Amino acid sequence: EPEVTQTPSHQVTQMGQEVILRCVPISNHLYFYWYRQILGQKVEFLVSFYNNEISEKSEIFDDQFSVERPDGSNFTLKIRSTKLEDSAMYFCASTLTGGYTEAFFGQGTRLTVV
Amino acid sequence: AQTVTQSQPEMSVQEAETVTLSCTYDTSESNYYLFWYKQPPSRQMILVIRQEAYKQQNATENRFSVNFQKAAKSFSLKISDSQLGDTAMYFCAFMKPTGNQFYFGTGTSLTVIP
Numbered sequence: 001e002p003e004v005t006q007t008p009s010h011q012v013t014q015m016g017q018e019v020i021l022r023c024v025p026i027s028n029h030l031y032f033y034w035y036r037q038i039l040g041q042k043v044e045f046l047v048s049f050y051n052n053e054i055s056e057k058s059e060i061f062d063d064q065f066s067v068e069r070p071d072g073s074n075f076t077l078k079i080r081s082t083k084l085e086d087s088a089m090y091f092c093a094s095t096l097t098g099g100y101t102e103a104f105f106g107q108g109t110r111l112t113v114v
Numbered sequence: 115a116q117t118v119t120q121s122q123p124e125m126s127v128q129e130a131e132t133v134t135l136s137c138t139y140d141t142s143e144s145n146y147y148l149f150w151y152k153q154p155p156s157r158q159m160i161l162v163i164r165q166e167a168y169k170q171q172n173a174t175e176n177r178f179s180v181n182f183q184k185a186a187k188s189f190s191l192k193i194s195d196s197q198l199g200d201t202a203m204y205f206c207a208f209m210k211p212t213g214n215q216f217y218f219g220t221g222t223s224l225t226v227i228p
Binding site: 003004031033035040041042043044045048055056058091095098099100102103104105106107 | 118147151156157158159160161164166205209211212213214215216217218219220221
C-alpha cells in the first residue's frame with residue numbers, strides 16, 4: 001500500500017542551525033502539507049502546497065520556514081535558523097485532491113533543537 | 115477561529131467491549147467536515163471515519179461509528195468490540211469547506227486491555 005515517508009525519523013540540531021526535513025508523498029497526490037506537534041500540544045497546521053506554490057499557511061509559518069518540491073518526488077520543509085521552540089514532531093501529509101478527502105500522513109520527524 | 119477539544123487525554127477499555135471517545139468543536143461555519151484519525155504507536159496517522167456536517171445520518175465504518183450532534187457541536191467516536199489493534203492515539207479533526215487544513219484536537223490515548 002502506498003505511504004508517505006519522512007526522513008530522518010529523529011534529528012537533533014543546534015540552535016541557529018538550518019535544518020531540512022524531507023518527505024516523499026504518495027506519487028499521484030497533488031496536495032502536500034506540513035503539520036507540527038509540540039510535545040503535549042495539538043497538531044498544528046503549518047502550510048499546504050499545490051501546483052508548486054504555497055496555497056495556505058498559518059501564522060506559525062513565518063519567514064524562517066520554507067517549503068519546496070525540488071524534484072517532483074520530495075517535499076521538503078526548511079527551517080532557516082532553528083530556535084528551541086521549534087522542537088516538535090513534524091508531520092508531512094499528502095492528498096489526491098483538495099478539501100474533503102483522506103489525508104495520508106507520514107510517521108513524523110522528531111526535531112530536537114538544543 | 116475553529117477549535118477542537120478532546121477532553122479525555124487517556125482512556126482504556128477491555129477487549130471486546132465498547133468505548134466512546136468525546137470530541138467537541140467550535141465554529142461559525144454552517145458546513146464543514148469532521149474526521150477521526152488514529153495513530154498507532156510509532157505508526158502513521160490513518161483515517162478512521164469522516165462526516166460531512168450537512169449529512170444528518172451518522173457515519174459508520176465497520177466497528178467504528180460516530181454520534182454527530184450538530185447543534186451541540188459534538189462528534190464522538192464509538193468503537194464496538196474493541197480489539198488490541200485499536201490501541202492508539204485518536205485525533206478528532208475539523209476542516210472548513212474551503213481550504214485544506216485540519217484543525218486537530220489534542221488527542222485521546224486509548225489502550226485496549228486484553
